[in-house]
Amino acid sequence: MPRTSLPADALAAATARLEYFTPRWPEGRQPVxxxxxxxxxxxxxxxxxxxxxxxxxxxxxxxxxxxxxxxxxxxxxxxxxxxxxxxxxxxxxxxxxxxxxxxxxxxxxxxxxxxxxxxxxxxxxxxxxxxxxxxxxxxxxxxxxxxxxxxxxxxxxxxxxxxxxxxxxxxxxxxxxxxxxxxxxxxxxxxxxxxxxxxxxxxxxxxxxxxxxxxxxxxxxxxxxxxxxxxxxxxxxxxxxxxxxxxxxxxxxxxxxxxxxxxxxxxxxxxxxxxxxxxxxxxxxxxxxxxxxxxxxxxxxxxxxxxxxxxxxxxxxxxxxxxxxxxxxxxxxEGLATSAARLRAYAERVAGAVLDEPATAQALSETFVRALDCGALTPEEVNAVTGLGVPELRNLARRGR
Structure with a gap:
């Protein structure tokens, strides 16, 4: 229990002027x-x-x-x-x-x-x-x-x-x-x-x-x-x-x-x-x-x-x-193995030398999605190094969307 109890009406008044930002994301595949x-x-x-x-x-x-x-x-x-x-x-x-x-x-x-x-x-x-x-x-x-x-x-x-x-x-x-x-x-x-x-x-x-x-x-x-x-x-x-x-x-x-x-x-x-x-x-x-x-x-x-x-x-x-x-x-x-290892560790919740935040895992996933979209990597290559399928990658890349 908190040592003090904030009055609900005072808290509402203090936060009434807050503006909440809801991110929007591009739709579909971005060309290179x-x-x-x-x-x-x-x-x-x-x-x-x-x-x-x-x-x-x-x-x-x-x-x-x-x-x-x-x-x-x-x-x-x-x-x-x-x-x-x-x-x-x-x-x-x-x-x-x-x-x-x-x-x-x-x-x-x-x-x-x-x-x-x-x-x-x-x-x-x-x-x-x-x-x-x-x-x-x-x-x-x-x-x-x-x-x-x-x-x-x-x-x-x-x-x-x-x-x-x-x-x-x-x-x-x-x-x-x-x-x-x-x-x-x-x-x-x-x-x-x-x-x-x-x-x-x-x-x-x-x-x-x-x-x-x-x-x-x-x-x-x-x-x-x-x-x-x-x-x-x-x-x-x-x-x-x-x-x-x-x-x-x-x-x-x-x-x-x-x-x-x-x-x-x-x-x-x-x-x-x-x-x-x-x-x-x-x-x-x-x-x-x-x-x-x-x-x-x-x-x-x-x-x-x-x-x-x-x-x-x-x-x-x-x-x-x-x-x-x-x-x-x-x-x-370049750096495919390193990025894939970090993403796999995040997906499997395995602690490693780098403890990635959800935002970093999202960025890593977005990179793999971009690579798939432009043909730089195949779904089979990505799955082999990350252990993730294309739907799982896209879901990670859309975190919070």
Whole structure:
């Protein structure tokens, strides 16, 4: 019994102003990347073409695990597993998320031309859906709301696209670029309400005003509130953001500390809100005589993103798929035995050198689920090292959800 007894009415009064936070979590599988393709370059076989070009690059430059060992400084055994996994992934599912781009990659065009591309690409997506070959996630990036003309054109493109598509199917998402104010997010949500169907969108964090507003406050929490539950993701935009910070061209890259600050704010704003995070792109492409340099740069940046908790990023060229999947697979396979032992010990309640909290067990489980979702590990491999089946892993990963 307590030595004192607190009056119930006094306790109620003391706690009356408490606000209780109920976390929300992203729904479904998060892709490891988003491939941005200008709308005029989207054709019926664009996804298989990206996969074929990526496979050709793999076979042309690193046809064996030994080549991957040298290129990415991987241990031979790990390189063998990663090489086989990347080849299988590129053959089966090269693109996890496709964004049809009507913004920077597409540019400004006559209304008739953009209308035609919006309708044509929507019909292509519909054909993919009917044939069962659409990427797991897909959508459009419209123009920003920087000027009245861009607002008009962006909304019109979305209207034409959705009309031709016949409404938003599962997996459809809209990318809203260059957001500079909470009011833009509010207005965009009002516009989406006019369609009369549930529509979610990603906010691209590529302006300084997306991170800190004009009054000096962090802007992103307000953006998520203004989205009224519609915001599904925050995507970082490397080059607009670094240019906005005044960085010179030589310092406009994902590893710059200015980008780290923006990404940390994104993490804080999105935590527990059911909002996914995606890192930006690198313009150092693996093409021509710079294939190996481009691959090393891309691999290093993807691994850095993963270490910072960003499990998704932008890919701008088919050959980047090689190092996207190499980085993701290596990340999930390295330290596999240690992570599995910790998770098994937690599940079996066996005391070891590390006494993990439930939150850590959840994080370990989420890592294995991500590895399964992207094909880095098979259910049989995971079961062999953890003793857990896929349903048990997913239940652990959803602790408290």
């Amino acid at each position: 990347h988003t491939c941005y393709v200008p709308a005029d370059r989207v054709h019926p076989d664009v996804v298989t073409e990206w996969g074929a070009q990526a496979l050709a690059a793999l076979e042309g430059h690193v046809p064996s695990p030994e080549g991957l060992t040298e290129l990415l400084d991987l241990e031979p055994a790990l390189a063998a597993d990663v090489h086989a996994g990347v080849r299988a992934k590129l053959a089966a599912e090269p693109v996890e998320d496709l964004r049809i781009d009507f913004e920077d990659g597409y540019g400004s065009r006559p209304d008739a031309e953009e209308d035609a591309d919006a309708e044509r690409t929507a019909l292509l997506v519909r054909a993919w859906l009917d044939a069962g070959v659409a990427p797991g996630r897909f959508g459009v990036r419209i123009k920003s709301f920087d000027t009245p003309e861009l607002v008009r054109r962006g909304v019109r493109t979305l209207d034409v696209f959705l009309t031709a598509l016949g409404g938003p199917p599962p997996g459809f998402v809209i990318t809203f670029p260059k957001v500079t104010s909470r009011r833009q997010v509010e207005v965009f949500g009002d516009v989406l309400d006019l369609f009369g169907v549930p529509l979610r969108f990603e906010v691209q964090v590529e302006t300084t005003r997306s991170v800190v507003d004009a009054s000096g406050l962090l802007a992103l929490p307000g953006y998520l509130e203004a989205g009224r539950g519609r915001v599904s993701g925050l995507h970082f935009g490397t080059y607009d953001y670094t240019a906005g910070c005044g960085l010179g061209a030589a310092h406009q890259h994902l590893a710059h500390s200015a980008c780290d600050f923006a990404r940390h704010v994104m993490q804080l704003a999105a935590a527990g809100r059911g909002v996914e995070l995606s890192d930006g792109s690198t313009n150092v492409l693996p093409v021509g005589d710079a294939v190996r340099e481009g691959w090393r740069t891309h691999y290093r940046l993807v691994r850095r993103s993963l270490a910072h908790g960003f499990h998704q990023g932008w890919d701008l060229h088919p050959a980047q798929l090689v190092t996207r999947y190499a980085a993701v697979h290596a990340y999930h396979r």
